[in-house]
Amino acid sequence: MSKITEIGSSSQFDGILKANTYVIADFYATWCGPCKQIAPIYEQLATSHSAPGKLAFVKIDTDRNSNIAQQHNVTAMPTFLVFKNGTIKDTIRGANPSALRSAVASATTDAGRGSGPSGAAFQSKGRVLGSEGNPGRTTSGAAFPAFNMGGLSDGIMRFLGLYATTLFSFDAYAAAEASPFNVKTNRR
Structure with missing residues (x-):
């Protein structure tokens, strides 16, 4: 069972962007050789890392959805765009499996922390100036010796x-x- 959504319209794509913290979009063409080479890797990543509401994987045929490709300045295929809360966070041009895996791992880690519209932005309690827990270094004289x-x-x-x-x-x-x-x- 594939966890990749094939995009048919810009309204469908906008809905997926709004419903998920991260969206990884594969802009491809049916005639593109490198697109066909990296497709199994993308599908494997989608199968193992998809998380409803957090991380979604989509494929966008640039010939059928040229308006979406133009809107996001896609000029090469394949191009993978990593969206976070609807804005582009990372771009991978070409069939680069290591860069794609790295981007997916980063998105998975960040999405797992709960950042985004529903999660808290900061998870630690932070530090208080002058607290006893972690004394700062003492300086003798100016800040720049x-x-x-x-x-x-x-x-x-x-x-x-x-x-x-x-x-x-x-x-x-x-x-x-x-x-x-x-x-x-x-x-x-």
Whole structure:
């Protein structure tokens, strides 16, 4: 039993977009060779990952539904569009099984968390500033130590020295490592 819906009209497609958090659409043509090659992979992904109301898989024949293809700027086949709450989240052009599997896995994971119109956007309780649970690091002085007394001029000198050293050497990495301007050396 296939869990892929063949789209026949733009109103049918709009209804599926509104009824599901994620929709993965396969824009194909009957004459397209790469479309036929990736079709079994798409069908297998649809069979194993479809979830009513969360993740739906559809196929759209670009010859019969050219208006939908034009609306979503589909110019190559196959093109897979991943919709989240009706807006395009990801685009895969061409028969790329690894990219398709990755996009489906990402959508499945996100849909499983319950994000979307009916789920809560944030699941953790969060952190409170000044709480005891996770003490932050203490700073001594400014937030950027490079700008502490003389730090800015030291940083500029190191940059210029490293630039000149690496510019006029055959092995830039080795020259930078051996340079007295190396940022890993303490010059104070």
